Amino acid sequence: MIKIYTVASCSSCKKAKEWLEKQNLAYQEINLVTSRICKEDILEILALTEEGTGDIISRRSQAYQRLNIDFETIKLNDLIQIIEENPTLLRRPLIVDHKRLQVGYNDDEIRKFLPRKKREIQIKVATEASYNLDIEEQFHEG
Template structure:
């Protein structure tokens, strides 16, 4: 099952949810502002994150700038604790299932959550359309 971590005012979150609905992909949604991630949940997300903590943090966020923290200089437990206590610093949406993690909204990259047979059919359709 796909879980999507969102925030109410997040345009990218709305686009991702709309994309999942259009593709008839069921998901569980979690509003991280009203129900922040636990330390264990942040660690679970980080386990799937190829680029480390920096890829989770929204560096353009004013609150992140006001923290004046270099996450690369912190211990893992310090960084995870700050993230858990301040969900507004996270890039959103965070979409994950048992195998994949995607942060932010990118229509091409979110296609990884389509079942393989659907991706193959869509790719074949795109190739056919390009050939015409």
């Protein structure tokens, strides 16, 4: 199951949800303002990062500015508690399944949440469309 961590006022969150719905992908939305994020979810997200906290902490957030903490040096348990108490520290949207994490919305990267077969079909269709476009351009030039 795909989980998407959002806030209501986030346009990237809205785009991500619309994309998931358009692709008929089931997801669970966790609003970071109205729902509680638990320790297990935070650990799951951290385990999927490439750069640790740098990937998921929003340095532009009001919570980050207010707390003034060096997230690279604090202990894991302290980090988890801080995020539980200040979930808007997290960048948004965070899109997670049991193997993948995407931070923010990106048209190309979000495709990794599509089932493999559907990705293969879409690539085939795009390749054929590109080929047909090339033929049309050559026809009009000649």
